[in-house]
Amino acid sequence: MTTREDCLLRDKRDPLAPLRNDFLLPDDMIYLDGNSLGALPKASVTRAYQTVASEWGEGMIGSWNQAGWYEMPRRVGNRLAKLIGGGVDEVVVTDTISVNLFKLLAAALSHSTTLDPARTVIVSERGNFPSDLYIAQGLIELLGNRHTLRLIGSRDKLDAAITPDVAIVMLTQVDYRTGHMFDMQSVTAKVKASGALMIWDLAHSAGAVPVDLSASGADGAVGCTYKYLNAGPGAPGFIWVPKRNHLLFKQPISGWWGHRAPFEMNPQFEPEDGIGRFLCGTPPVVSLSLVDSALSVFEKTDMAALRTKSLALTELFIELVDARCSEYGVGLATTRNTACRGSQVSLTHPSAYAVMQALIHHKVVGDFREPNILRFGFTPLYVRFVDVWDAVDVLVHILASGEWKQPQFHQRNAVT
Amino acid sequence: MTTREDCLLRDKRDPLAPLRNDFLLPDDMIYLDGNSLGALPKASVTRAYQTVASEWGEGMIGSWNQAGWYEMPRRVGNRLAKLIGGGVDEVVVTDTISVNLFKLLAAALSHSTTLDPARTVIVSERGNFPSDLYIAQGLIELLGNRHTLRLIGSRDKLDAAITPDVAIVMLTQVDYRTGHMFDMQSVTAKVKASGALMIWDLAHSAGAVPVDLSASGADGAVGCTYKYLNAGPGAPGFIWVPKRNHLLFKQPISGWWGHRAPFEMNPQFEPEDGIGRFLCGTPPVVSLSLVDSALSVFEKTDMAALRTKSLALTELFIELVDARCSEYGVGLATTRNTACRGSQVSLTHPSAYAVMQALIHHKVVGDFREPNILRFGFTPLYVRFVDVWDAVDVLVHILASGEWKQPQFHQRNAVT
Numbered sequence: 001m002t003t004r005e006d007c008l009l010r011d012k013r014d015p016l017a018p019l020r021n022d023f024l025l026p027d028d029m030i031y032l033d034g035n036s037l038g039a040l041p042k043a044s045v046t047r048a049y050q051t052v053a054s055e056w057g058e059g060m061i062g063s064w065n066q067a068g069w070y071e072m073p074r075r076v077g078n079r080l081a082k083l084i085g086g087g088v089d090e091v092v093v094t095d096t097i098s099v100n101l102f103k104l105l106a107a108a109l110s111h112s113t114t115l116d117p118a119r120t121v122i123v124s125e126r127g128n129f130p131s132d133l134y135i136a137q138g139l140i141e142l143l144g145n146r147h148t149l150r151l152i153g154s155r156d157k158l159d160a161a162i163t164p165d166v167a168i169v170m171l172t173q174v175d176y177r178t179g180h181m182f183d184m185q186s187v188t189a190k191v192k193a194s195g196a197l198m199i200w201d202l203a204h205s206a207g208a209v210p211v212d213l214s215a216s217g218a219d220g221a222v223g224c225t226y227k228y229l230n231a232g233p234g235a236p237g238f239i240w241v242p243k244r245n246h247l248l249f250k251q252p253i254s255g256w257w258g259h260r261a262p263f264e265m266n267p268q269f270e271p272e273d274g275i276g277r278f279l280c281g282t283p284p285v286v287s288l289s290l291v292d293s294a295l296s297v298f299e300k301t302d303m304a305a306l307r308t309k310s311l312a313l314t315e316l317f318i319e320l321v322d323a324r325c326s327e328y329g330v331g332l333a334t335t336r337n338t339a340c341r342g343s344q345v346s347l348t349h350p351s352a353y354a355v356m357q358a359l360i361h362h363k364v365v366g367d368f369r370e371p372n373i374l375r376f377g378f379t380p381l382y383v384r385f386v387d388v389w390d391a392v393d394v395l396v397h398i399l400a401s402g403e404w405k406q407p408q409f410h411q412r413n414a415v416t
Numbered sequence: 417m418t419t420r421e422d423c424l425l426r427d428k429r430d431p432l433a434p435l436r437n438d439f440l441l442p443d444d445m446i447y448l449d450g451n452s453l454g455a456l457p458k459a460s461v462t463r464a465y466q467t468v469a470s471e472w473g474e475g476m477i478g479s480w481n482q483a484g485w486y487e488m489p490r491r492v493g494n495r496l497a498k499l500i501g502g503g504v505d506e507v508v509v510t511d512t513i514s515v516n517l518f519k520l521l522a523a524a525l526s527h528s529t530t531l532d533p534a535r536t537v538i539v540s541e542r543g544n545f546p547s548d549l550y551i552a553q554g555l556i557e558l559l560g561n562r563h564t565l566r567l568i569g570s571r572d573k574l575d576a577a578i579t580p581d582v583a584i585v586m587l588t589q590v591d592y593r594t595g596h597m598f599d600m601q602s603v604t605a606k607v608k609a610s611g612a613l614m615i616w617d618l619a620h621s622a623g624a625v626p627v628d629l630s631a632s633g634a635d636g637a638v639g640c641t642y643k644y645l646n647a648g649p650g651a652p653g654f655i656w657v658p659k660r661n662h663l664l665f666k667q668p669i670s671g672w673w674g675h676r677a678p679f680e681m682n683p684q685f686e687p688e689d690g691i692g693r694f695l696c697g698t699p700p701v702v703s704l705s706l707v708d709s710a711l712s713v714f715e716k717t718d719m720a721a722l723r724t725k726s727l728a729l730t731e732l733f734i735e736l737v738d739a740r741c742s743e744y745g746v747g748l749a750t751t752r753n754t755a756c757r758g759s760q761v762s763l764t765h766p767s768a769y770a771v772m773q774a775l776i777h778h779k780v781v782g783d784f785r786e787p788n789i790l791r792f793g794f795t796p797l798y799v800r801f802v803d804v805w806d807a808v809d810v811l812v813h814i815l816a817s818g819e820w821k822q823p824q825f826h827q828r829n830a831v832t
Contacts, residue, residue: 052460060781069649096696096700097698099697128683139668252554253518263831281511284512286649287700287702414480
């Protein structure tokens with residue numbers, strides 16, 4: 001079995017190890033929740049000060065031009081595009097992932113494929129992140145229930161669900177609960193061959209695993225920046241639409257920032273030809289500047305190197321859990337097949353909530369997901385091999401001692 | 417005519433004068449653009465640092481509970497509600513004003529009044545802020561053009577436009593171009609008597625003029641926080657819906673934060689009963705914290721005192737422009753009737769763009785609006801009477817000397 005000393009050695013030899021210095025991490029905490037809220041890049045502390053005190057406080061209104069605020073949703077979008085295989089001028093950073101999904105689904109319904117009256121079904125997974133399903137439900141109801149949301153219960157049911165009445169397949173590439181990852185290329189190819197449109201949610205993919213949207217042939221994607229991209233709590237989402245779909249997709253939340261000439265103040269909406277048509281209101285400049293600064297660290301490495309370390313971390317975690325925790329009722333919810341694994345590992349335990357609270361009490365921070373999931377995110381930018389060893393060691397202690405049975409660990413918080 | 421010395425004396429006697437110390441303002445600038453981007457509250461510099469470095473950087477994911485991030489959209493909404501006459505749990509701070517207007521218009525269309533097939537018209541003004549019209553247009557098109565947007569050309573045409581086929585009247589209380597203000601109570605009463613619903617846009621009202629939404633009997637309102645509320649560039653918008661409409665209004669961008677139990681992760685959307693149903697995605701915490709800190713200064717005074725000073729400032733500006741600028745082709749676009757004036761004064765000039773650029777060159781910052789408007793916002797929290805005098809003095813210099821004719825002042829910026 002891998003020892004703690006082995007882990008220290010692996011950290012010493014890890015070419016990505018210096019990137020941890022780009023983040024502010026509490027000394028006494030092992031942070032394995034970067035899949036929920038990424039850690040704080042040091043550069044973002046100064047960037048927040050610069051945006052607020054200097055650009056806003058000194059430049060005032062003039063900063064829309066002089067500090068480049070106006071271009072930021074597109075400029076930061078182009079920077080982010082490189083991490084997900086998007087083309088130039090195919091990504092904007094704006095709004096939230098839920099609002100962006102609403103825009104994208106509604107826009108896809110203006111495409112000739114989905115205007116075919118025989119195609120009325122939107123396919124997704126019952127286990128998809130609920131907000132994605134809620135957004136589809138809200139849109140379908142708004143449109144008078146002319147469409148149906150068809151939910152598959154497991155990923156092996158997907159092929160059977162893609163029938164000729166399907167307009168759109170909407171999937172999250174990496175499952176938020178299990179970390180199971182779809183093969184984007186093959187799924188997209190299958191969906192496109194069926195004549196439907198393919199929309200991806202990259203919430204647990206962007207910055208976590210290599211993604212090549214352009215090569216996939218998908219029709220659109222959304223994602224968030226506050227998980228593996230480390231842009232801060234509630235940082236804006238992004239939307240990718242390939243150029244071939246720009247003129248075919250008309251999104252309905254048509255605010256002035258999506259207009260071809262917003263400052264002409266014409267009373268009639270005319271969308272911009274390009275990706276700008278997916279913008280809506282005045283962009284959140286302070287938050288956008290933190291997306292911008294958070295992307296810098298990714299430019300010191302590449303997604304292939306990050307993937308290599310990510311899999312090494314999750315493999316190590318699984319190895320140690322197998323060896324040390326199996327006697328305590330712990331199961332593995334994440335696949336052992338590395339090709340289908342995101343950058344997280346989820347365990348099961350009948351009292352998962354309490355076990356996670358006990359872990360957090362010992363400063364090993366993951367999170368709980370209903371009904372019985374202990375979720376651990378492994379961000380290769382700042383998680384060390386020795387962190388993995390120490391985290392499992394604490395987990396073993398909590399399970400072996402029965403410490404998790406203490407009543408304090410069973411009290412529910414607002415956010416779990 | 418009022419002299420500069422008179423103005424200095426008025427500042428000395430102004431009970432609101434000390435509030436200017438709560439803001440960071442460049443020494444050499446006269447900032448009359450708080451109606452576009454409010455000035456930076458000093459408290460927001462430390463608050464941004466606290467949210468980023470301490471709450472995010474040290475508290476990490478735990479800050480959703482421990483730092484109260486989870487409750488922030490509602491808590492800050494309740495704080496803001498006091499400035500606009502909203503009740504407790506009737507306001508949330510979320511998304512952008514354009515997205516909120518989409519939610520509110522769409523939600524109003526689920527109300528029994530608007531479900532009446534005889535009511536298919538949405539009334540607004542041709543001169544309304546374009547994004548509001550664009551949002552209505554996008555929604556109408558999404559719903560299959562079953563509704564019509566009826567635009568009046570001037571405010572005296574409103575009565576005639578409120579015919580029995582009107583479902584919703586949607587107006588901006590204070591015109592962004594002229595500063596003309598609707599009487600909210602009487603207009604709402606008229607609209608409600610006609611059987612239609614009334615929706616207000618408070619972009620240029622919140623924090624600028626006294627507003628009493630509850631007393632008005634309106635059905636909903638949206639607004640932004642980056643103008644007179646000083647929450648920073650692109651800070652989130654707000655939405656007010658009175659309790660009596662909560663269960664009647666179902667908004668379609670139904671993301672997980674609007675769910676009655678978001679962390680139960682159920683696949684079926686069920687909206688919260690209260691104002692929370694107007695939330696959607698994960699809230700932008702850093703930006704929200706700056707809305708929160710920006711509201712503190714308003715709790716040192718009240719809207720009546722701010723209104724008194726606001727009118728004194730705009731009256732003074734009009735007096736000085738009348739006396740000193742009329743010979744140079746300057747007209748007044750804002751009403752002389754103080755009861756119908758917001759907290760801004762707009763002038764007209766055939767070369768308004770160049771004149772404004774010349775003013776900005778001399779550090780007198782207002783803005784230009786198509787086609788010929790010089791727009792000046794007077795924020796009583798930080799604008800002094802002597803600023804008004806000095807601004808007019810610079811304007812006279814630019815007009816009298818013809819300095820605005822220099823080519824450099826005619827080059828257009830991205831944002832005007």
